[in-house]
Amino acid sequence: MSEHLVVALGPVDADTVCPVLGEHATLVTDPTPEDLTVAEGAIVRADRRVDEDFLRQAPRLRVIARTGVGVDLVDVAAASARGIPVVITPHSGTRAVAEGVFAMALHLVKRLKPLTELVRDGRWAERSAVPVGDLDGATLGIVGYGRIGRRVGELAAAFGMRTLAYDPFSPPPPEFASADLDELVESSDVVTLHAPLTEGTRHLVDERLLARVRPGAILINCGRGGLLDPDATLAAMESGRLSGVGLDVFDPEPALHHPLFDHPDVVLTPHLMGMTRRAMTLTFRDAARGVADVLAGREPPAVANPDWKNYRKATA
Incomplete structure (x- = not known):
């Protein structure tokens, strides 16, 4: 008989999770209040959402594993106060998100949408009117040089791009570093956002910053929706300051319609770039491994609240 009960909040791939949890744990994919x-x-x-109300309903809970890294809907402080680690899976979606950045960049730089429409509508003779750009030789500006930002930089090198990066919390190597955001956007043909969302970074990309963007640049946000001001971004598109925008993240989510969405040179995806088939398998595996570690008395490799151990010791 299994020693531990593990519940799934939302769709979870049991075929991936159960072998990692092992024979001493049972996964319940549709838990009842009794579970x-x-x-x-x-x-x-x-x-x-995992809030204080949920924690009261689960008095024996020892570990929460979040599939991904965002903990916006998890009351991390309340979990810490009960000595519960909030496991995250930071490595599973890194490569998938970075590929998503280049999928959007290529779509916009190579003008795939208008060129598709030309062929579909029989307007072949108009093809020279659609300017097609290159990533080779262009400059990529990376805002936020963590795991995903670094991987984006690696892919940029393969495309023959020059890379600039800005991150006040995790300074890039000197050969990539920009002194500030203004310098980065003034020098970049493509700007991609990978900074965390904090009070200090909300609407980081605003009217003032967009006024300094290199004319014709492309802006991509696969980080957090609140990093950019959609009204200012739309104005920059309409003025021609920006030539394209790619958004995988929104504020709030699910996305509420904004006039920016209707611009022909905007590409949108529903916060899915880190949720490829392979990435989802990896994130379920890593989440299950974190749960199994805690239930077996081992320390999980990645948590959102490293202070959880202090609270657990205090209540032991």
């Missing part, structure tokens, strides 16, 4: 009262672990999808 919550005895659950020791929870694997939580990004759109599910």
Whole structure:
């Protein structure tokens, strides 16, 4: 008989999770209130809320594993106060998101949408009127040089791009570093956002910054929706300051319609670039491994609240 009950909050791939949890744990994919009262672990999808009310319903909970890195809907402080680690899976989607950046960049630089329409509509003779650009020889500006930002830089090198990066928290190597954001956007043909969303970074890309962007630049946001001001971004598109925008993230989510969405040189995806088939398998595996570690008395490799151990010791 299994020793531990683990509940899934949101769709979880049991075929991936159960072998990692092992024979001493049972996964319940559609938990009842009774299941919550005895659950020791929870694997939580990004759109599910874990607050104090949920924690009261799960008095035996020992670990929360979030599939991904964002913990906006998890009351991390409340979990810490109960000595519960909030496991995150920072490595599973890194490569997928970085590929998503280049999917959007190529779509916009190579003008795939208008060129598709030309062929579809039988307007072949008009093809010279659509300017097609290059990534080779262009400059990529990376805002936020963490795991994903670094991977984006690696792919940029393969495309023959020059890379600039800005991150006040994790300074890039000197050969890539920009002194500030103004310098970065003034010098970049493509700007991609990978900074965390904090009070200090909300609407980081605003009217003032966009006025300094290199004319005709492309802006891509696969980081957090709140990093850019959509009104200012639309104005920059309409003025021609920006020639294209790619958005995978929005504020709020699910996205509420904004006139920016209707611009022909905007490409949109529903916060899915880090959720490829391979990335989702990896994130479920890593989340399950974090749960299994805690239930076995081991320290999980990545948590959003490293202070959880202090609270657990205090209540032991």
